[in-house]
Amino acid sequence: MNPKTLRSLSRGLSLASLLLAIPLWALIVRLSGLPKFILPSPADVWTRFLVALQDGSLLRHTAFTLTEILLGLFVGVCFSTVVGYALAKSRALETVFAPYLIASQAIPVVAIAPLLVIWLGNGILSKVIICSLIVFFPVLVNTIIGVRAVSQSLYDLMNSLRASRWQILFKLELPASLPVLLGGLRIGATLSVIGAIIGELVGAQRGLGFLLQLGNFQYDTSMVFVAVFMLIALALSLYGAVALLEKIFIKT
Amino acid sequence: MPPFLSVRNLSLVYPDNNGGLRALDDLSFEIRPREFVCFLGPSGSGKTTFLRLLAGILSPSAGEVNFADSRQPKVGMVFQQANLMPWRNVLQNVILPLELEGADKNEARVKAREMIELVGLKGFEDSLPRDLSGGMAQRVGIARALVHDPDLLLLDEPFASLDALTRERMWTELSNIWQAQQKTVVMVTHSINESLFLADRVLVLTQRPGRIKLDLNVDLPRPRNDDVRYTSHFGKLAKELRGAIE
Numbered sequence: 001m002n003p004k005t006l007r008s009l010s011r012g013l014s015l016a017s018l019l020l021a022i023p024l025w026a027l028i029v030r031l032s033g034l035p036k037f038i039l040p041s042p043a044d045v046w047t048r049f050l051v052a053l054q055d056g057s058l059l060r061h062t063a064f065t066l067t068e069i070l071l072g073l074f075v076g077v078c079f080s081t082v083v084g085y086a087l088a089k090s091r092a093l094e095t096v097f098a099p100y101l102i103a104s105q106a107i108p109v110v111a112i113a114p115l116l117v118i119w120l121g122n123g124i125l126s127k128v129i130i131c132s133l134i135v136f137f138p139v140l141v142n143t144i145i146g147v148r149a150v151s152q153s154l155y156d157l158m159n160s161l162r163a164s165r166w167q168i169l170f171k172l173e174l175p176a177s178l179p180v181l182l183g184g185l186r187i188g189a190t191l192s193v194i195g196a197i198i199g200e201l202v203g204a205q206r207g208l209g210f211l212l213q214l215g216n217f218q219y220d221t222s223m224v225f226v227a228v229f230m231l232i233a234l235a236l237s238l239y240g241a242v243a244l245l246e247k248i249f250i251k252t
Numbered sequence: 253m254p255p256f257l258s259v260r261n262l263s264l265v266y267p268d269n270n271g272g273l274r275a276l277d278d279l280s281f282e283i284r285p286r287e288f289v290c291f292l293g294p295s296g297s298g299k300t301t302f303l304r305l306l307a308g309i310l311s312p313s314a315g316e317v318n319f320a321d322s323r324q325p326k327v328g329m330v331f332q333q334a335n336l337m338p339w340r341n342v343l344q345n346v347i348l349p350l351e352l353e354g355a356d357k358n359e360a361r362v363k364a365r366e367m368i369e370l371v372g373l374k375g376f377e378d379s380l381p382r383d384l385s386g387g388m389a390q391r392v393g394i395a396r397a398l399v400h401d402p403d404l405l406l407l408d409e410p411f412a413s414l415d416a417l418t419r420e421r422m423w424t425e426l427s428n429i430w431q432a433q434q435k436t437v438v439m440v441t442h443s444i445n446e447s448l449f450l451a452d453r454v455l456v457l458t459q460r461p462g463r464i465k466l467d468l469n470v471d472l473p474r475p476r477n478d479d480v481r482y483t484s485h486f487g488k489l490a491k492e493l494r495g496a497i498e
Contacts (some may be wrong), residue, residue: 160309
């Protein structure tokens with residue numbers, strides 16, 4: 001068998017195993033006889049999904065959460081790559097800031113999320129900040145590793161050709177560390193979904209986290225399932241988007 | 253003819269906890285325009301350091317490096333490993349020096365293709381470095397070092413990482429390229445054969461701290477081919493160099 005058919009076969013198998021979970025779930029619901037507000041059947045969830053889709057609420061809330069995620073990811077990634085680059089280039093800066101960075105990791109973002117909502121209100125700002133905080137560290141670490149790994153002899157080459165600082169940044173450091181940077185972004189993208197949901201659960205009037213909590217309070221468990229599946233879809237799409245970037249930009 | 257490059261009392265000390273590591277000690281010499289000069293020395297004689305000084309990547313601790321028109325010349329450098337950018341294909345790697353100079357894109361392309369052809373890699377323009385053999389990658393490095401028409405070509409043991417047969421073939425190729433391009437070349441190596449085959453002049457460096465032990469004029473006729481290595485004169489020069497190396 002050639003690798004291509006093998007790959008499509010294994011992809012087909014993963015899909016089949018996923019699809020198999022649905023009848024299994026339906027079977028469990030039927031056999032256990034659990035009420036709908038404890039464990040809804042796939043059909044219930046599907047119907048709830050269609051209703052939420054039709055009244056526009058699902059898309060509205062998803063769009064809101066997605067905006068928070070993308071803004072948070074953007075702010076977090078921009079900030080952490082700039083800081084990471086500075087730390088990678090300067091041992092002195094690293095020595096000064098390392099304790100803060102490590103301490104910041106010791107504080108769970110979940111624990112300070114309520115504080116941020118109190119300080120920044122329950123609008124979009126607090127969610128964006130929570131998102132970027134959770135994204136910050138992995139991207140920062142990857143930036144430092146990526147920039148430090150650029151080979152000294154390539155720096156020698158650029159210097160022997162009298163390259164400017166900007167040329168070294170854009171023609172050497174950025175492309176050389178891109179694989180590691182995108183690796184950080186990949187982790188960051190999935191974490192940012194968690195960040196947005198934490199923010200929304202703590203206090204929000206919109207978003208999938210809000211929908212989740214609403215469903216919870218109203219014993220609309222099907223709605224909770226719909227929200228959870230939407231979140232999974234969001235996380236997977238973001239992950240896929242980063243994987244696509246890697247495919248486009250990384251040839252080696 | 254005024255010298256292309258004159259080095260006076262050049263010293264380099266690397267700072268360390270022990271009062272500094274003396275890499276080069278009081279070097280003085282001159283290099284004429286279009287001369288091919290080889291620095292021969294054991295490992296740890298500061299050869300690479302010395303090239304980095306000439307390339308202007310490092311500054312000397314004492315002494316001075318002066319160029320003919322008292323400006324830093326355009327430099328082309330070939331490294332021990334090919335030192336290519338793995339994310340760029342052959343053409344993009346070769347074009348880099350022109351790109352940094354801000355040269356016209358189309359002209360740069362034409363020039364780079366010419367160089368790729370000169371080093372015998374026509375047809376490999378779109379290949380990535382990982383798909384090249386060691387010898388091919390090193391040729392790309394040589395093309396890259398020549399593409400922007402540098403005043404000074406610096407070679408840092410360029411063939412050390414190649415197998416013996418490829419290495420000898422590359423000597424002939426480099427020799428031909430040099431004859432065609434007529435650049436001033438400074439090469440460091442630890443191979444006596446290599447230095448004699450390629451250079452007009454060989455300077456032997458001592459163990460660290462590097463000093464000049466011998467300045468030997470290589471009066472072998474050009475163009476040189478493989479046969480020159482089996483002449484008695486070659487043997488005599490090789491013996492003299494061997495004697496000077498500790």
